[in-house]
Amino acid sequence: MRDGAPVLETVDLTKTFGMVTAASGVSVRLREGELVGIVGANGSGKTTFLNLVTGYLKPDRGRVLFAGRECTGLPPRDITRLGIARSFQVPQLYTHLTALENLLLALAARADRGVEFWRPLYRAEWVEPALATLERFGLGAYARRPVSDLPEGGRKLLDVALSVALQPRLLLMDEPTSGVSIEEKFPVMDTLMAVVAERGLTTIFVEHDMDVVQRYARRVLAFDTGRVVADGPPDVVLADPEVRRAVLGRA
Amino acid sequence: MGGRRFAPAVGAALLVAAPLVIPDWMRFILALALAKFPAVLGVALFLRGGMVSFGHAMFYAVGAYAVGFSARWLGLRDVAALLPLGVVLGAAAAALVGLVMARYREVFFAMLNLAFSMMLYGALLKLYWVTGGTDGLAAGVPTFFGWAPPREFLRLVLYYATLATTGLAVWVVYRFLASPLGYFLRARGDNEIRIEYSGESVQRVIYVTYVLSGALGGAAGVLAAFVVGHIVPEYAFWVQSGEFVFIALLGGFESVPGPLVGAIAFEFIRAYASKYFPNEWQMVLGVIMLAIILFRPGGLWAIWEALRGRLGPRAGEVQHA
Numbered sequence: 001m002r003d004g005a006p007v008l009e010t011v012d013l014t015k016t017f018g019m020v021t022a023a024s025g026v027s028v029r030l031r032e033g034e035l036v037g038i039v040g041a042n043g044s045g046k047t048t049f050l051n052l053v054t055g056y057l058k059p060d061r062g063r064v065l066f067a068g069r070e071c072t073g074l075p076p077r078d079i080t081r082l083g084i085a086r087s088f089q090v091p092q093l094y095t096h097l098t099a100l101e102n103l104l105l106a107l108a109a110r111a112d113r114g115v116e117f118w119r120p121l122y123r124a125e126w127v128e129p130a131l132a133t134l135e136r137f138g139l140g141a142y143a144r145r146p147v148s149d150l151p152e153g154g155r156k157l158l159d160v161a162l163s164v165a166l167q168p169r170l171l172l173m174d175e176p177t178s179g180v181s182i183e184e185k186f187p188v189m190d191t192l193m194a195v196v197a198e199r200g201l202t203t204i205f206v207e208h209d210m211d212v213v214q215r216y217a218r219r220v221l222a223f224d225t226g227r228v229v230a231d232g233p234p235d236v237v238l239a240d241p242e243v244r245r246a247v248l249g250r251a
Numbered sequence: 252m253g254g255r256r257f258a259p260a261v262g263a264a265l266l267v268a269a270p271l272v273i274p275d276w277m278r279f280i281l282a283l284a285l286a287k288f289p290a291v292l293g294v295a296l297f298l299r300g301g302m303v304s305f306g307h308a309m310f311y312a313v314g315a316y317a318v319g320f321s322a323r324w325l326g327l328r329d330v331a332a333l334l335p336l337g338v339v340l341g342a343a344a345a346a347l348v349g350l351v352m353a354r355y356r357e358v359f360f361a362m363l364n365l366a367f368s369m370m371l372y373g374a375l376l377k378l379y380w381v382t383g384g385t386d387g388l389a390a391g392v393p394t395f396f397g398w399a400p401p402r403e404f405l406r407l408v409l410y411y412a413t414l415a416t417t418g419l420a421v422w423v424v425y426r427f428l429a430s431p432l433g434y435f436l437r438a439r440g441d442n443e444i445r446i447e448y449s450g451e452s453v454q455r456v457i458y459v460t461y462v463l464s465g466a467l468g469g470a471a472g473v474l475a476a477f478v479v480g481h482i483v484p485e486y487a488f489w490v491q492s493g494e495f496v497f498i499a500l501l502g503g504f505e506s507v508p509g510p511l512v513g514a515i516a517f518e519f520i521r522a523y524a525s526k527y528f529p530n531e532w533q534m535v536l537g538v539i540m541l542a543i544i545l546f547r548p549g550g551l552w553a554i555w556e557a558l559r560g561r562l563g564p565r566a567g568e569v570q571h572a
Contacts (some may be wrong), residue, residue, distance in 0.1 A: 054448070080450040092445040094438040105438060108431035109449035120429040166449060 005068030007032050007170050007202045008084075013052050013062035015226075022048040023059070024226040030170070030202060035193075037217030037234070038206045039247050045226040046206045047089065050172050054086050055079045067169065085163035086172035089206075090179075091155040093147045099158055100143040103130040106165040130165070137161045138191055153184040160192055164199070171196065173205040177212060185209070189216055210248070214238055222247060258559075262508065263418070270410045278410060282478045284518040285413045287311075287498070288511050289420040290471035293464030294495040295504035296424070300460065301440030302356065305492045306364025309348070309371045310341040310465040312487035314472020316375070319388030319482040328391035330412050333473050341469015342462050349461035353454045368487050375484035387483035390476045413474045417511070420467055424507055427463060436460050497536070501543060503550025512551050 008030040015023040022045050030036065040046045051057040053064055055076045063072045071079055094102050107126045134143050137157045142150055150158065156176055163171055176192055177185045193216050196203050207213045213220055213234060220237040222230040224246035230237045237243055266285075270278045290311050297304055314337035321327040321336070348367050355363055375382045382388065392399070393409060400408045427433045435446060435456045443453045476482050485491060494517070502513020520539065524532035547553050 075447070077447045077450055077452055080448055086448060088444075092442050092448065094441040094445065096441050097434065097438060101434060105431065105434055105446075105451075106449050108434075109446070109451040117432060118426065118430055120426075121431045121434045122429070162445065162449065 005065075006030055007034075007067055008053065008204075009065040009068075010049075010053065011063045011065070013049070013059050013064065015048060015052060015057055015059050021226045023052060023062075026052075026062070026226070026228055028221065028228065028231075030204070032202055033200055034202055035196065035216070035218040036204045036221060037213040037219070038204060038221045038223060039208075039210065039213055039238075039243070040223030041247055041249070044223040044246070046223050047174055048226070049223070050086060050174055050204075050206065053079075054084060054172065080166065080168075083169040084172065085166040085168035085170075087156075087159040087163050087174060087176060089175040091159035093155060093158060093162070095147045098142075098144050098146055099134060099139055099150065100127070100130055102147060102158060102162060103133055103165055106162045110166050133161055133165055134158075136195060153180045153188050156180055156188060157191060160195075164195060164201070169202060171201045171203045173203065175206050175208060177207065177209060185212065186215075210238055259508070266414055267411075270407055275406070278406060279478070280518045280522055281515065282406075282410045282413050283475065284514040285410075285417045285511075286474035286478045287471055287495070287518075288417050288514045289467040289474075291495050291498045291502075291510040291514055292420055292424050292507070293467035293471075295499040295510045296427075296436065296460055296464055298496075298499055298504040299428075299440070300436040300457070302457075303361050303496060304364040304464075305361050305489060305496065306366070306368035307464060307468055307495055308487050308489070308491035309364075309368035310345055310468025311472040311475070311491065311495075312368075312371060312375065312484075313337070313341050313344045313465075314469035314474075315476040315482045315486045316382065316388070316472075317469070318390050318473050318476035319383075322391035323388055329394045329397060330409070330473075330477060331396045334416060334470060337469040337473035338466045339469070341472065342466035345462045345465020345468075349458050349465070352461055353458040365489055365492065368492055369489060372484050372487040372489075375487055382484070385484065387481055390480050390482060393477045409477055413478065416470060416474060420470060421507055421511075423463075424467075427460075428507070432456055432459055497540065499550075501540065501550055503552035505549060506552050509550050509552035512555070516551055 006029045008028070010026055010028045013023050013026040026045070026049060038046050038049065048057065052059050055071070055074050055078070058073050063070065065071065066079070066082055066084060069082070071082060094105065097105075101121070104121050104126050107130060108121060131140070131143060134140050137160070139150075139154055139158055139161065142154060147155065147158065156179070160173060160176060173192070177188055180188050189212055205217070217234050220230070220232065220234045221228050222237055222240070222243040229246060230240050230243045269281060273281070290307060293310070294304055294307050317337045317340050318328075318333050321333060327333065352360060352363060376384055379386070392405065395408060395412060435451060438446060439453055439456060446453050446456070472486065475486070498513040498517045499510050500513070501517055502511065503509030520536060521532065524535035528535055543550060
């Protein structure tokens with residue numbers, strides 16, 4: 001990393017799908033250790049932003065720099081290997097494998113490919129940290145059970161656990177509490193945020209629920225029609241009438 | 252669970268003892284089933300990963316023709332030399348074809364494999380001054396590490412060489428399935444996005460599997476060429492590829508012994524069906540396949556597991572899939 005370079009910097013990111021502008025001149029800078037919440041109505045470009053940063057979509061215009069390094073247009077695999085990991089609104093898991101095996105595969109992917117590929121997946125140096133990570137996310141009891149047995153909240157947690165296991169420098173979470181019951185919402189967020197704090201992870205999370213953003217984010221970006229319309233501390237941004245109108249449809 | 256070690260040992264013991272007690276014609280069928288088994292294992296790998304190939308007979312043919320060409324031009328007919336050669340050539344062919352194949356999934360993967368195998372079939376048919384065309388090539392009488400067994404023991408020695416190779420193939424496939432790549436292959440059927448977002452390449456996983464399946468196909472081709480004694484373009488024909496898929500489904504592709512049970516069952520069913528229903532034997536196979544898919548999609552192996560009353564969770568899932 002170059003001295004003083006932001007962890008993530010996007011410059012004028014723009015993406016259109018036919019008539020729809022999903023991202024329009026999005027320029028964002030993120031410093032080490034920041035904890036950013038992204039709010040916005042459906043279709044405001046929140047997920048598109050994550051997809052552009054992680055290479056799932058290629059921008060029509062603009063650049064993505066990670067730790068000062070140009071990574072515009074790289075595929076998700078390469079961007080992940082550089083140190084950006086993400087979770088998904090709909091958890092992306094290997095449903096026929098156990099929770100432990102899901103995590104072991106994250107560790108296997110992270111490890112250097114090479115001479116030891118022939119050794120079994122279940123190797124002590126991976127199984128121990130994998131079990132510890134599952135335990136940390138409160139999923140210890142599910143370690144040896146197929147992912148299809150997990151409740152929705154557990155799947156969301158596992159989805160994030162797979163990203164955290166990659167030991168990224170930047171963690172992106174897409175609606176970590178969507179589909180989670182109201183009672184589970186804050187416990188899930190508490191767990192996630194505790195892990196983020198422990199590891200000092202620079203984190204962006206996309207979230208619909210204003211209460212969640214208010215409570216956990218240190219900085220908030222508000223998106224509307226593909227543009228960043230507000231950027232600042234939660235108290236300021238979430239009180240902004242224009243943001244409230246754009247996000248909630250009321251002032 | 253003592254049975255976990257006990258059952259395979261009994262199975263292996265049966266396969267070792269069988270040729271000493273069964274009649275010659277049965278020994279031939281059993282040897283042919285064992286010879287094809289590695290190729291079926293290769294196809295079953297892809298079935299585990301949620302992919303199907305209708306062209307894997309091309310690697311089977313590569314192995315078989317390696318035997319034919321060696322006998323014809325090099326005078327080489329030693330199993331110990333030709334098996335590694337078949338494996339290397341099968342893997343090399345797969346390494347080449349795989350460059351294209353690893354980019355495709357679903358029906359495109361299935362049909363592109365078919366297309367490649369049919370191009371090979373066409374070439375084997377047309378280049379008759381090299382391949383002998385429809386007349387094919389003779390395999391020659393095999394030697395083993397330079398040793399030519401007495402005529403009356405030749406079949407028996409070949410059977411054990413086949414069995415040993417099969418055992419090696421089983422070991423390699425078990426190792427592969429236990430490795431990260433083997434797990435990634437299974438995970439692919441669930442979720443390619445997560446694999447890519449972990450920093451692993453799905454294409455690489457498919458490519459490595461493809462090369463392994465090519466090596467297995469090459470080994471099977473060498474063995475089958477010696478067991479049958481004659482090599483014809485039909486080794487590469489799409490019906491042969493379909494047969495591998497059929498056997499994998501019949502035996503059950505979710506386990507390693509499944510395809511072995513499938514291969515043995517298939518050869519015997521075909522032998523008996525064509526004896527008692529000479530004109531309708533394909534129909535017999537069709538009915539059996541229909542029954543398997545409708546009632547036991549886990550294949551014969553799942554039936555065996557159910558009979559033992561220890562239906563594992565994996566086999567259970569297959570039933571509901």
